[in-house]
Amino acid sequence: MSYWIPFALFTPLVTGMLALILPDRGRLRAVVGLAGSLVFLIAAAGLLRAAAGGEVLVYHFGDWPPPFAISYAADILGALMIFVTALVSLGTAIFAFGDIDDRQSRGGYHGFVHIMVFGVCAAFLTADLFHLFVAFEILLIASFALVVLGSERPQFEGGLKYVALNLFASLLFLSGVGLLYGMLGSLNMADLANLAAAHENPAELSVAGALLCAAFAIKSGLFPLYFWLPASYHVPSSAVSAIFAGLLTKVGVYALFRVIPLIFAADWSFFQAWLLPVANFTMVLGVFGAVVQKNFRRLLSFHIISQIGYIILGLALFTPLALAGAVLYLIHNILIKTNLFYIAGYVQQLRGTGNLKYLGGLYKERPGLALLFLLSALSLGGLPPLSGFWAKYMVVRAALEAGAPVSAGLALFTGFFTLFCMMKVWTEVFWKNPPEQAEEPSDSDASAPAFTSKRLPLVTTAAALVTILLFNLLALAIGLYPEPLVQLAEGAAAQLIDPSTYIRSVLAPTP
Amino acid sequence: MTVLLSIVTGVLFGTGLYLMLRRSLTRLLIGLLLMANAANLVVFVSSGPIKGNSPLVAEGAQALEAAAADPLPQALILTAIVIGFGVLAFAVVLFSRVFLNTQSDDSEELTQTES
Numbered sequence: 001m002s003y004w005i006p007f008a009l010f011t012p013l014v015t016g017m018l019a020l021i022l023p024d025r026g027r028l029r030a031v032v033g034l035a036g037s038l039v040f041l042i043a044a045a046g047l048l049r050a051a052a053g054g055e056v057l058v059y060h061f062g063d064w065p066p067p068f069a070i071s072y073a074a075d076i077l078g079a080l081m082i083f084v085t086a087l088v089s090l091g092t093a094i095f096a097f098g099d100i101d102d103r104q105s106r107g108g109y110h111g112f113v114h115i116m117v118f119g120v121c122a123a124f125l126t127a128d129l130f131h132l133f134v135a136f137e138i139l140l141i142a143s144f145a146l147v148v149l150g151s152e153r154p155q156f157e158g159g160l161k162y163v164a165l166n167l168f169a170s171l172l173f174l175s176g177v178g179l180l181y182g183m184l185g186s187l188n189m190a191d192l193a194n195l196a197a198a199h200e201n202p203a204e205l206s207v208a209g210a211l212l213c214a215a216f217a218i219k220s221g222l223f224p225l226y227f228w229l230p231a232s233y234h235v236p237s238s239a240v241s242a243i244f245a246g247l248l249t250k251v252g253v254y255a256l257f258r259v260i261p262l263i264f265a266a267d268w269s270f271f272q273a274w275l276l277p278v279a280n281f282t283m284v285l286g287v288f289g290a291v292v293q294k295n296f297r298r299l300l301s302f303h304i305i306s307q308i309g310y311i312i313l314g315l316a317l318f319t320p321l322a323l324a325g326a327v328l329y330l331i332h333n334i335l336i337k338t339n340l341f342y343i344a345g346y347v348q349q350l351r352g353t354g355n356l357k358y359l360g361g362l363y364k365e366r367p368g369l370a371l372l373f374l375l376s377a378l379s380l381g382g383l384p385p386l387s388g389f390w391a392k393y394m395v396v397r398a399a400l401e402a403g404a405p406v407s408a409g410l411a412l413f414t415g416f417f418t419l420f421c422m423m424k425v426w427t428e429v430f431w432k433n434p435p436e437q438a439e440e441p442s443d444s445d446a447s448a449p450a451f452t453s454k455r456l457p458l459v460t461t462a463a464a465l466v467t468i469l470l471f472n473l474l475a476l477a478i479g480l481y482p483e484p485l486v487q488l489a490e491g492a493a494a495q496l497i498d499p500s501t502y503i504r505s506v507l508a509p510t511p
Numbered sequence: 512m513t514v515l516l517s518i519v520t521g522v523l524f525g526t527g528l529y530l531m532l533r534r535s536l537t538r539l540l541i542g543l544l545l546m547a548n549a550a551n552l553v554v555f556v557s558s559g560p561i562k563g564n565s566p567l568v569a570e571g572a573q574a575l576e577a578a579a580a581d582p583l584p585q586a587l588i589l590t591a592i593v594i595g596f597g598v599l600a601f602a603v604v605l606f607s608r609v610f611l612n613t614q615s616d617d618s619e620e621l622t623q624t625e626s
Contacts, residue, residue, distance in 0.1 A: 130587055130590075133591075134590065134594070137594045137598065140598070141597060141598055141601065144598075144601055144605070145601075148605060148608070151608075153612045153613070153623060154623045154624050156605065156608050156609045156612050157609065157612075157613070157621045157623050157624050158624040159605055160536070160605060160606065160609050160621065161621070161624070163601070163602050163605055164531075164539060164543065164602075167543055167547075167598060167599075167602065168531070168543070168546070170598075171543075171546050171547060171549075171550040172550075174550040174551070174553070174554065174591055175549075175550045175553040175554075177554070177587075178550070178553040178554030178555075178557050178558070178584070178587075179553065179557050181554070181557065181558060181583075181584060181587075182554075182556075182557025182558050182559065182584075183557070185581075187583075231624045232624065234624075235624055
C-alpha cells in the first residue's frame with residue numbers, strides 16, 4: 001500500500017472543493033487554487049520518485065483484498081502522467097490570475113478546474129475498469145461546466161457538440177465494460193488480464209474491446225472521430241482551452257495504452273491492424289486541417305489531433321523503442337501544446353482577437369514573446385535540439401525498424417507541414433505589419449479587434465509571461481538533457497510490453 | 512427474459528442512434544436519453560440476470576444453494592444511472608440555452624464555431 005497514491009489523488013479534489021465553498025473575495029479562490037496546485041506538484045513528485053525504480057505502487061481502497069477492492073495503481077507511465085498533470089495544473093493556476101475574470105471566478109472556475117484535474121488523476125491511476133468510466137464522467141462533467149462558463153453564443157454551440165459526442169462515447173464505454181464483465185466476471189484490470197489470457201475465444205472479447213476502443217478514440221480525437229475537437233476547444237476562455245488541450249485528449253490516449261495491450265493481448269493483431277492506418281490518417285488529416293485555419297486557437301486544436309496520431313503510431317508499432325518514443329511524445333506534447341495555448345491566450349488578451357487576419361506586428365511590440373513562441377513552435381515541429389526532436393526521432397526510427405516505412409514517411413511529411421503551419425502563424429501574428437484600419441469589418445462590435453496591443457494590468461502580463469517562460473524552460477530542459485526522461489519512458493515501455501509486474505503487484509494479497 | 516431484454520436493448524440503441532442522426536436538437540437529446548438507458552440494460556443483460564433467487568448465503572452454509580443473480584452489475588447500473596442523470600440534466604439545460612441563444616432547433620444553424 002502506497003500512500004502517495006491517495007495523497008496525489010485527493011489533493012486536487014480537496015483544492016477544488018475548497019475553491020468552491022470559500023467566499024469569492026478578492027483573489028482568494030485563485031490563491032487557494034495555486035496553493036493546492038503546489039501541494040499537488042509535491043505529491044506527484046513523491047509518487048514519481050517512488051515509482052521510477054520500476055516498482056508498481058498499489059493502493060486498495062478500504063483495504064479489501066484484491067480483486068474485490070477498488071484498486072489504484074501507479075506504474076512509471078501513470079506516475080509520469082500524474083507529474084505532468086501537476087505541472088499543467090500549476091501553470092494554469094498561475095495563468096488564471098490574469099485570464100479568469102471575476103464573473104468566471106464567481107461561476108466556480110477554480111473549483112471546476114481542480115475537480116477536473118481530480119478526474120484526470122483518477123483516470124491515470126485507477127486499476128479498475130468501472131472506475132475508469134467514473135473518472136471519465138467526473139472530468140467530463142467538470143469540463144462541460146468549464147466550456148460554457150463565459151455564457152457566450154459560440155461557447156454554447158461548441159459546448160453542445162462537445163457534450164453530445166462525449167456523452168455518446170461514454171455510453172459506448174459503459175456498454176463495453178458491461179459486456180466484458182458479463183464475459184469475464186471481473187472489473188479489476190489485472191484480474192481481467194489473467195482471465196482474458198485464459199479465455200478460450202479471444203475474438204469474442206474483442207467485441208467488447210472494439211467498443212472500448214471506439215469510446216477512447218472519440219475521447220482522444222482519432223480519425224475519423226475527431227470533429228468535435230476543433231469545434232469546441234477554441235471557444236472557452238484561454239486558461240480553460242490550455243488545460244483542455246494539454247490533458248483531456250491525453251486521457252483517452254492513456255486509456256488506450258493502459259487497457260488494450262493489457263486485457264486484449266491475445267487478439268493484439270486485430271487491434272494493431274486498424275490502429276496503424278488510423279494513426280496515419282490522424283497525423284496527416286490533422287495537419288491538413290490546421291493549414292487552412294484562420295483562428296489561432298482553432299489552428300492549434302487541429303495540431304492536437306495530428307500530434308495524437310504520432311502517439312498512437314507508437315502504440316500501434318508496439319516495440320520497446322516505439323512505445324518509449326510515444327511516452328516521450330506524450331509528455332513533450334502536453335507541455336508544448338499547453339504552452340502554445342497560453343501564448344495564443346496571451347495574444348488574445350493583448351489584441352482582443354484570435355483571428356490571424358487581424359493580428360500582426362507583435363514582433364515589433366513584444367520581441368521576447370515572439371522568441372518564446374518561436375521556441376515552442378519549432379519544438380512542436382520537431383527541430384533539434386528541442387524536446388519534439390527526440391520524441392519524433394524515436395517514433396520515426398521505430399517505424400523504420402518495425403518495417404512500416406509508409407508510416408515513417410507520413411510522420412516526416414506531417415512534421416514538415418507542422419513546421420510550415422507554425423511559420424504561417426509566425427508570419428501572421430508576429431512578422432507581418434498589422435492590417436490597415438480600413439480592413440476593419442463594418443459590423444464592428446464591442447469585441448472588435450484592436451490593431452495595437454491593449455495596456456493590460458500588470459498581474460495579467462506577469463501571470464502570462466511567468467507561465468509561458470516556465471513551460472518553455474521545461475521544454476528546453478527536456479530538449480537539451482533528455483536522458484532522465486528517456487530512461488523513464490523506456491521503463492514505462494518495458495512495463496507496457498511485459499505487464500506481469502503490474503498484474504502481480506495489483507493482485508498481490510494485502511499484508 | 513434475456514432474449515426479450517436483448518431485443519429491447521437493440522431497439523433502444525437503434526432508436527436512439529436514429530434520433531441522434533436527425534438535425535433537430537430535441538431529437539438528439541431524446542436519442543441520448545434512450546441510448547443511456549440502452550447502455551444500462553447492456554450491463555444488466557450481459558451479466559445474465561436470474562429470476563427468483565437472492566444472492567444470500569443461508570446461515571451455516573458455506574456457499575449459495577442455487578444460482579442467483581450477480582448483485583454487482585446492479586450496483587454498477589445504479590452508479591451509471593445517477594451519473595447519467597446528472598450529466599443529462601446538464602445537457603438539457605445546455606440545449607435550452609442553445610435554443611434561447613440561436614432561436615433554432617436545427618443543428619445546421621450551429622455554424623459559429625466553424626471558423
